[in-house]
Amino acid sequence: MNIKKEITIGANTSNPITVKRFGYGTMRLTGEHVWGEPENRDEAVQILKATSENGIQFLDTADYYGEDVTNRLIAEALYPYRKDLVICTKVGADRGADKSWRAYDKPENLRASIENNLSTLKIDQIQLVHFRVMPGTDTPFEESLNAMFEMQKEGKILHVGLSNVNEYELNTALAMGSIATVENAFSYEQRTSFSAYGQEVRGMQEIMDICVKNNIPMIPFFSLLSSLPNNENKISLIAKKYNATPAQINLAWLLHFNDLILPIPGTSKLSHFQENNKALDIQLSEDDMAFLG
Numbered sequence: 001m002n003i004k005k006e007i008t009i010g011a012n013t014s015n016p017i018t019v020k021r022f023g024y025g026t027m028r029l030t031g032e033h034v035w036g037e038p039e040n041r042d043e044a045v046q047i048l049k050a051t052s053e054n055g056i057q058f059l060d061t062a063d064y065y066g067e068d069v070t071n072r073l074i075a076e077a078l079y080p081y082r083k084d085l086v087i088c089t090k091v092g093a094d095r096g097a098d099k100s101w102r103a104y105d106k107p108e109n110l111r112a113s114i115e116n117n118l119s120t121l122k123i124d125q126i127q128l129v130h131f132r133v134m135p136g137t138d139t140p141f142e143e144s145l146n147a148m149f150e151m152q153k154e155g156k157i158l159h160v161g162l163s164n165v166n167e168y169e170l171n172t173a174l175a176m177g178s179i180a181t182v183e184n185a186f187s188y189e190q191r192t193s194f195s196a197y198g199q200e201v202r203g204m205q206e207i208m209d210i211c212v213k214n215n216i217p218m219i220p221f222f223s224l225l226s227s228l229p230n231n232e233n234k235i236s237l238i239a240k241k242y243n244a245t246p247a248q249i250n251l252a253w254l255l256h257f258n259d260l261i262l263p264i265p266g267t268s269k270l271s272h273f274q275e276n277n278k279a280l281d282i283q284l285s286e287d288d289m290a291f292l293g
Contacts, residue, residue, distance in 0.1 A: 001286055004259045007217050009086070009128060010159045010180045017127060017159070019086055021255065022280045023058030024051045024273070025221065025266035026070035034065055035099045038073075038268060047273050048077035052085070054277050060183075060219065060264045062090040062132075063116050064104075071120035079122050088219075089117045090163055090183075092132035092144065101199060103134035107147035114156050125155060130163035130183050130219075135200040141169055142176065149177050161219075164202045166193075170210050182211055186220035186261075188235060188250050188292070211260060219262045224250055234292050242282055247272070251279035256289055 007021040029044045031037055038044040051059065061070045074087065081087070091113035094104035104113065110131070117126055131148050133141065148160045159180035162173055173179050185194070186204030193203040204211075204218055211218050224247055239249045247265075254263045265276045284292075 001256055001284055003255045007262050009217055011215055013178055015158055017086055019057040020055055021262055023060060023262060023264040024056050025060040025264035027065050028266040028268045029073055030066045030069045033099050036066065037069060043270055044073055044268065045077045047270050048074060050270060050273055052078060052082060057084050058086045058088065058262065060088050063113055063120060064094050067095055068120050071117060075120065075122050086127045087121060088128040088130065089126055090130045090132045093134055103137035105134060105137055105139045105144045107143065110144060110147045111151065114151055118156065126157050128159045128161055128180060129157045130161040132163040133165050133169060141172060145173055145176055165207065166202055167207050167210065170207050174214060179216060181217045181219055182207060183219040183221060185222045187223045188253050217260050217262050219264055220254060223254060223263055223265055238288055238292065244282060245275055247276060248279045248282060251276060252282040252284055253292055255280065256284045
C-alpha cells in the first residue's frame with residue numbers, strides 16, 4: 001500500500017500549510033512527570049537539531065510542558081527557524097506546584113498562554129494552536145473557543161485546532177468556525193477514550209468520522225501506548241516480517257490507517273528518534289493491515 005508522504009493543514013482555508021506527514025512531539029524532552037529540565041539536556045538539543053536534519057517540518061509543544069521547558073529548548077536548538085517549519089502549541093491547561101494538571105481556559109488565561117508561547121518561541125505568530133479541553137472545567141467551551149478565534153483575527157494565531165475533544169465539542173466548534181486539526185489519543189492498542197493520571201483522555205476513534213467528513217487532519221498523542229498484549233503479538237509478528245521494531249510498525253500502521261493522520265511520536269533518546277523516523281519508509285500490505293485490524 002502506498003501512503004501519502006505529505007499532509008495539508010487548513011486545506012480549505014486561504015492559508016494552507018503542507019508538511020511532511022511525520023512530526024515530532026516534544027513532551028518526552030522534559031523531566032519526570034513532564035516537569036522540569038530533561039535528564040540529558042545535551043541529547044534533548046541534539047534530538048531537536050536532528051528533526052531539522054531529517055526533514056521534520058512539524059513540532060508539537062506546549063508552554064505547560066516543563067513548564068516552558070520544551071519551548072525554550074526548541075528556540076535554543078532551532079532559532080532562527082527554517083521557513084518550512086511549523087511549530088504547533090497547545091493552550092488551555094497549566095501545572096500546579098504539586099505537578100498537577102489544571103484547566104487554564106478562561107479567555108484571559110488563553111491570551112496569557114498565547115503571549116507566553118510567542119515570547120518563549122521568539123515568533124510573532126503561531127501557525128497552529130490546539131485548544132486543549134480539560135474535562136470538568138467551569139469555563140464554557142464556547143467561551144474558550146471564541147477567545148481562540150478572536151486571537152486568530154488579531155493575527156496571533158494562523159490556524160486553530162482542538163485537543164482532547166469529544167463528538168459534541170467538535171461539532172459545536174465546526175458550527176463556530178474553521179477547525180484546522182484535531183489532536184486526540186490514538187494508537188494501535190488504544191483507540192477510544194480512557195482515564196489516566198486522574199484525567200479523562202478522549203480517543204480519536206470516537207470523532208474520526210467527523211474529521212474524515214470535514215477533511216480535518218488528525219494528530220494522535222500517546223501513539224506508542226501499549227495496553228493490549230494480545231494485539232501487541234500481532235505487531236511483533238509484522239515487525240519480524242519487515243525486520244523492524246514494534247514501535248516502527250505501530251507508527252507505520254498509523255500512517256496506513258488513514259491519510260489524514262499525522263503521527264508525532266516523541267522520545268528522549270536520539271537512537272529512538274532515528275528508529276521512529278524510518279517508519280515512514282515501511283510499506284505495509286493490505287493483508288498486513290487486515291491482519292493487524
